[in-house]
Amino acid sequence: MAGSALVVGAGVGGLATAIGLRRAGWQVSILERRTEVERYGTAFGIHPTAQAALDRLGVGEKFLARAVPYRTARIRTPEGKALAALPLERIERKAGRPEMLISRPYLLDILLAELDALGDVTVTFGRQVTDVEALAAEHDLVVGADGIRSVVRAARFGAGSAPRGIGTVAWIGIADIETHVHGETWGEGRFFGMTPVEPGRTNWYAAVPEAATADELRGYFTGWHEPIPRILAETDPSTWIRYEMRHLYPALPTFVDQEKVALVGDAAHAMTPNLGQGACTAILDAEALTRAIAAYGVTRLGSALRAYDAERRRSAQRVAFGSRNLHRFMATRRTWLRDSLLRLLPA
Ligand SMILES: Cc1cc2nc3c(=O)[nH]c(=O)nc-3n(C[C@H](O)[C@H](O)[C@H](O)COP(=O)(O)OP(=O)(O)OC[C@H]3O[C@@H](n4cnc5c(N)ncnc54)[C@H](O)[C@@H]3O)c2cc1C
Structure with a gap:
């Protein structure tokens, strides 16, 4: 038997959850505070496990039509010397398919189009949820997919876990320049990454202790190997996105509440972007939650939620912990020690 669900937030996690619930026969509504889908953002890395979850949600083929493989990448010094390889070849060998990259707007479009095709899902834009209890009274299930500053989390799980800054600013963008110098360049307390995203363009990201303006950001990478200065010089800073790197701290003791939420x-486990797993873990959560709900049905919703929590919480929190630790390693000022360790890895 199916029930009615309210999903708060139309990001990757919310849209993927709505697809899974609708496929399980549930009545689904989504409330999104923005007035339309925010069609900005750069590229998401999508690991093979998350690609398999997209397959199970029925959007795998559409995903592959817009995504590009990420096969070869190196970690370099600011002078351009390769220190080690990112483990992309190993990932592909093990999983039988490569890591893929897709632009955020494309992924959102694919998920929205699938919801449209499934039919009977109401997506209401311009509705900022404030009263979670009222929504819980009206629906069998409320899903908080409302991002790092989740009101659902605050209302149902308390304020004990909250976003915490890590003293680093990230800038991201997509340049209309194609390069084959993919991977990451690690300097002292800062790093710069470049990945493919679509023909003729390069997805890039930079992390520095502080940079309020584009010129300050450029200053951190003066003298670094090409095409880093070129990307920063030749692309329009009005298209760049700046944000403070944060994660949810401390980790939540549960992702579910009272057989209802x-x-x-x-919302459950915001993490630093170092492992490139923010979108992947949201997709894996959505697929695991909706698979459990389909298996147990609305009459055993409590069991479904507990099964979801058991499958996803430790795993997602391990990734978040790993990402935070990787950040410390990447952004260290003891570069000699870090780079010596990197040289021990396969080049
Ligand atoms: C506009 C935007 C651009 C981004 N760009 C990038 C990027 O380029 N690269 C990258 O790695 N990550 C980016 N991210 C983060 C990335 O999307 C997430 O880390 C990851 O996909 C997990 O998705 P999520 O659905 O859990 O959260 P989010 O993607 O944050 O989605 C949460 C959604 O909930 C909505 N919401 C929040 N509060 C309420 C409320 N009270 N009522 C109703 N709706 C609410 C938000 O508007 C948002 O649409 C971006 C996020 C946003 C919102």
């Missing part, structure tokens, strides 16, 4: 994605 579940958290997915950043």
